Amino acid sequence: MIGKCNRILTGLAGLVLLVVGGGVLVAGLGLSLPSWWPYDGRNDVLLSRGDRYRWRDEGWWWPTVIAVLAVLVVLALWWLLAQMRRGRLAEILVDSGDGEGALLRGKALEGVLGGEAASLDGVSDAKATLTGRRTAPRARLRVLLEPHAAPGPTLRDISEGALAHARASAGLDELPAEVRLKAVKHRAERVN
Template sequence: MLGIVNRVFLGLVGLVLLVLGGSVLAVGLGAPVPSWWIHDSKHDVLLSNAERTRWRDDGWWWPVVIAVLAVLLLLALWWLVAVLRRRRLAEVLVDTGDGEGALLRGRALENVLTQEAAHIDGVGGAHAHLKGRRGAPEAHVRLALEPHVDPGTTLADFTAGPLTHARTSAGFASLPAEVRLKGVKHGAERVS
């Protein structure tokens, strides 16, 4: 959902900036000025001398301008970090036992966890992804359980099976996991 909101917001902001920038460029190159345009000619300035110096002598003006710009800068930086932050681990550092290390694709370990978890008795579907640092990953797993399954037993089977296999095969001292259990919803079937 956040990705859709980001794309729509970026698209709208980009469209507005493109229209405004293109209009300024067109007027600056000598295109006829539209009736809705805020200036009269290509030699008109954005802010006149009177508009620029209007509040200069008021003591509140510059602190408010600086505060608003600082808040906008912080919001823009927060948004940039949120967009660029990786949601998943691209690679995991595996201990090879010889003092060196090897890199394992994060997706490969996620796929193994997902496939092994899906084979547990009573699990209708599974999905796993890794977060954290590449030397200390954390598994986030969703298991869809069949109606007849005891969640405690399934969780114990997952911990003893796929999670332990992933931890030992990658050589991790621990592999913390957040497991979310959800019941599978079956559609109604007609009995005749």
């Protein structure tokens, strides 16, 4: 979600800067512009004296300016905090039966999950990442397959083995997972 928001905001900012900068450049070069464009000559200013003082005496002007700037500051702070938010789950709440619960480190479960998946036949390497909430974690596994490995059985072994063990050991009812399989790059075998 935050990556999509970053791409949209960056694209919109780039588009606005490109259109406004291109228009100012064209006006500065003295080329013809559409009639609706606010700057029409090389000696034209961005804000004339009349434009700067036009709304000064209106009662709604300053509250509107302050409200718009406050909304922009709040949005900028939200975006900044969203950038600093961790994508990985630091801990998982495990039901210990006493009503309190216990905390399981996310890195520990990630290490065990990735290690167990990497130990399967046909798997060269596996990395696990936990996301979501601490009461409802989600797993994301990136698995590097050997050239001889078949994706179907490997995926079944991960689902019935590593993911089932992680779900049972953490006492979770469910552990949704996304598994991305990728083959190891290797040279073509020579046939004689």
